[in-house]
Every structure is written in structure tokens, then in C-alpha cells.
Amino acid sequence: MTQSSCQLSVNSTASSAGNVTIVDNKAATTMGALILSLVFFLGFPGNLFVIWSILARARKQSVTTLLILNLAIADGSLMALTPFFVIYLVMKNWVIGNLMCKILFYLCLANMYASIQLITLMSVYRLVAILWPRHVTLISSRKIVMRVLVGIWLMVMVTSIPALIFREVRCKGTTAVCDSFHDEDNHVVLQYMLELVLGFLIPYGVIVFSYIRILRRIRQTRFRRRIRSEKLILAIVVTFCLFWLPYHIVNMIQVTWALCPSGTVKTILSKIWHRGRAVTSSIAFISSCANPVLYFFAGKSYIRREGFAFMARLFEGAGIDSGMRKSRQNSQNSKDKDKEADAVMLKEKEAESTNNSSSTSKPVKNGK
Template structure:
């Protein structure tokens, strides 16, 4: 069977460019040094130090597990880029890239679930606990993990180790142009377009609701989650742009038109390495969001941040209503006391006059 490669036709491979492989290796090295300990610290903070678990902390825990798992795989890719040859065999070629795509899908859909939960908590605070109980969320997470495992299978089917231009490369190989379209369109639509459409719609609803409320405390947790969403989008966008270029190149090949293959091959290594940054960026965001807790809480500052972030709007609203009720009650009591003051003055003056009359 003669297989053709989406990225290696014309004897071009993703490891041919010294500049791109060097930059990719440096990015992955920095990502590994920051991301692995950072995500382990997030997991430790939630599992060992958080006094109570809530839906937001559960979602952040799953996100840290997905990101931390990806960080543990980066040494294989660093070695690949430094040596410019794949030395881990065909099975590891398929498994490692399958796990990478699995992390991409898991991260984006965890962020999507987080955004949906926040919009429910903001717009319908009294109903959110009925719709999003902890058991319901656990089932949703289980279904999500199964779906992303299935959606990542094409990355393993179309990936193989082969020898191109005297180098061993681990890359995508397709039998037909149709297979190229299937793989990259799936990654683009399922991994970016659909989830980000849901996220954008959710945050439009969140921001509108926040504009209607007078209480600024609600904005803090939304800013943190919005920062996670924007960060993931920024770092994964170049990867999906490369996918769009790949789809366009395939269409051009079908129509016998010139394509921009050199652009795709040169940018794919850096774009893929750049996408890894999103998995180490979240712990950095948590650190800056929770730095006000460091002096007071010490090493437990992140656990307190997640507890505060996980405080849903229903709880906040009930607390606000309780505070308003107490304020109204105190105000009513003060009014009653003021109304009673003249009566008490009259009574005291009459009590002073009576003894005088009796004396007469």
C-alpha cells in the first residue's frame, strides 16, 4: 500500500528546519519545568488542602490532571526535536500523539463545562443546584472523558513512524485526500469551533448578567475563568490555523492549484510546541489570582482561592439576601427605638410629677 503523508510530501518533514526544532525544544523545556510541578501543586492543593470540594474545584482538578499528564509526555518530544529523529518505535508514536490530542479535547471541553456552569450559576442561581448537582457533574465528566477518548482515535489511526529523507519521523500519513480532510476537519470543528461557540455564548450571558448587578464581588471568579478561556484560545489558535491551512492545501491539491506547503511544514513544529504552553499557563494564572492569600494562608493559598472561586452565585445571593434582611431588621429596630423615645420621656416626666402632688 502506497501511503502519502500530509506533511512529508516532497521529502519535507517537520524536523528538517533547525530553527523551528530548536525553538520548539526550548518552548517544551520551559513548559515542562513550569507545567509539571505547577499542575501537581494544583492537584495537591485541591485533594489535600481544600476544606470542601465544590463543582468548580472538581472541574479545575480534572483540568490539572489532563494538563499534568501532557506535561509528563513532553520529554519524549524534546528528545525528538533535539535528535531530529523518532527513536521510540511505532507504538509510542501512535500512543503519545493520541494522548496529546486527548488532552486538547479534554481541556477545551472541561473549560466549556466550566463556562456553562458559571452562566447557570449567574443567571439562574436558585435552579443551578437542581440542574448541576455533584452526581450530575460527575456523570457529565465521565461521559466527556469517554467522548474525547473516542474523538482522539483518528490521531492514532493516521499516525505512524516511517523513514523520510533518511530520517525517522512520527507524523500523519493518509491513504487518500479524503482522510486528510477527515482528520483535520474533525480537530478544527470538534476541538475548536463547537466548544468555543458555546463558550462565547456563555460569556456573553455572564457579562450581561454582571452588568445588571451592583455587587462587584461576583466579577472576581468570572475574571479568573475568563482568563483560563482566553489563554487556552490564544495558545491553541496557531495550531488550528495550521489545520485550516492543511485543509486548504488539500482542497488546492484536489483542484490542482498551488498550495502553501512550506508555510505549513515550517510552522507546524512551533505551533504544536506553542499549544503546550496552555497546559502550564493555568497554574501561573492561579498564582497571580491568589497572591493576596499567600501571606495569610501560606502554602494553602491556592486551596483557599479555589474555595472562593467555587463559591457559586446562589450561595452569594443567599448571603446577600441574609445581609439585606439583617440590615432591614436593624433599620426597623432603630426606627422603633426612636419612636419609643418620646413615650419613655413622657412616662419618666409623669413619674417625677406624681410624688410632688402626693407631697401636697
């Protein structure tokens, strides 16, 4: 959409005369564009490498590996969208039309939901595998896992529909902005409260509960060798929270602004979320490029031995089910060794008793 078409467009009516937009602040848009550019050059090839490592180099795909694969697909898809937003922030004008406005923000929201739901599922699976290891085989079959993943993606597609409904290109003078219906307070409250509840509060409530139980059990049992893989998953969880928290804080400020009556407070809140939206949204994108970096540092001990397959070996080692198989094999081996030792001790006792009996019978013969 050009500046002249913005002036003539019927669908792009002015949101509120004289109101600022999210691209008006030069410092915020410049910082946001720099962050998104860096995120794209790090995150897009990084997530592609994770996908390639799992599909081409992993010998066997465990439940954890499948979850990380889907997480990389979601993150990589989000990274592929960043050039559009870089252009938007640099030009300070939405130039690719109303349809792309709806589609791009729908895909962004869908990938945000997908990432947090997959991380939540990863945490719940670790909880079941550590607290109730006998029941983990009931949920770890490939067919069940694939059905759960399909269900998650379908749910994500449905919960992201508000972005298609509430997003559109609007004009302020000759500037086109892809934004929500800010003159409709109920739309703002519904959209951002859904994101806050479904994309942050509920998932992180489940995640925090899961890891409190997991860490308690690790301290109480002999699972300490699994602490390395638990640290990797916990790092993914904490990273996602840190980078998305500012975005959800701005969402809450905007919801408060929508519910607040006109006055000085409403004006202040309006300035805060308008100035903070571009930067916090860009920071949220960092979470999608951070995971490959975490994988690299977690798996760097494999690099010399495995080469480009180091990440596949890392994911195979991080699988809780593979760890359980190894522990069962070790326990079985130890049982076999104990049986062998018992058999040897029994033979030694039998030999010793035979020697004792023969030694006691010799004096009798000499006496005869």
C-alpha cells in the same frame, strides 16, 4: 526505530519521495524543543501543585474546584508527554516505534479535547449560576457533576480515535517520522477538520456566547464583587485561545493543501505547514503550563496568610456556589438586622406614645 530498521520496515513506507517533513527545518525544531523544555519544567510541577492543593488543602470542593482539578489533570498529563517530543525534535528522528507514535499523539489529542471541553463547561456553569441562580442547585450536586465529568472524558476518548487510526511512523530516507497519512487527502481533511470543529469552533462559540451574557448581567446587577473570579476564568479562556489558535491555523492550511490541486499554490502551502507544524504544536503546549501561572498571580494576596494553601483558598473563593452562599448569608443577616431595627423603632414609638399619653393626663389631675 533505528535508521537501519527504518530502511527495512515494511509498515514505514515512504510518504512521498522528495517531500519535506516536519523535522527537516532546523530552526523550527530547535525552537520547538526549547519551548517544550521550558513548558515541561514550568507546567509539570505547576499542575502537580494545583492537584495537590485541591486534593490535600481545599476544605470543600465546589463545582468550579472540581472542574479546575480535572483541567489540571489533563494539563499535567500532557506535560508528562513533552520529554518524548523534545527527544523527537532534537534527534529529528522517531526512535520509539509505531505503537508509541499512535499512543502519544492519541493522548495529546485527548488532553487537548479535555481541556477545551472543561473550559467550556466552566463557562456554561458560570452562565447558569449568574443568569439563573435559582436553578444552579439542580446541576451543582456532586453526583451530577461527577457524571458530567465522566461523560466528558468518555467523549474525549472517542473523539481522539482518529489519532490512533491516521498516525504512523513513516520514512524519508533514513529518517523516521511520526505523522499522518499525508498521501491520503481525505484522511487529512477528516482528522484536522474534526480537531478544528470539535476542538475549537464549537467550544469557543459556546464560550463567547456565555461570557457575553455573563458580562452583560454583571454590568446590570450587583454582582460586581464576583468580577475577580470572572476575570480568572476569562483569563484561562483567552490564554487557551491564544496558544491554540496558531495550531488550528496550520491545520486549516494543511486541509487547504490537501484539497488544493497540484501546482504552485499547493507547493507553497506544503512548505508553510511543514515548517510551521513543530513550532505551533509546541506553542499549543504552553497553554497547559500557563494556568498555574495565572493561579499564582490571582492568588498571591493569599500567600502571606495561607502559605502553601493559598491556591486552595483561591479556588474556594472562585467557586460561584460559595459566593452565592455568602451572598445569601449576607442578605439573611441584613434582613435580620432590618427586623431588629424595626423592632427597636417600634418599641421607641410605643414608649413615646406612652409618655405623650401620661403627659396629657397630668394637667387634668392638677385641675381637680
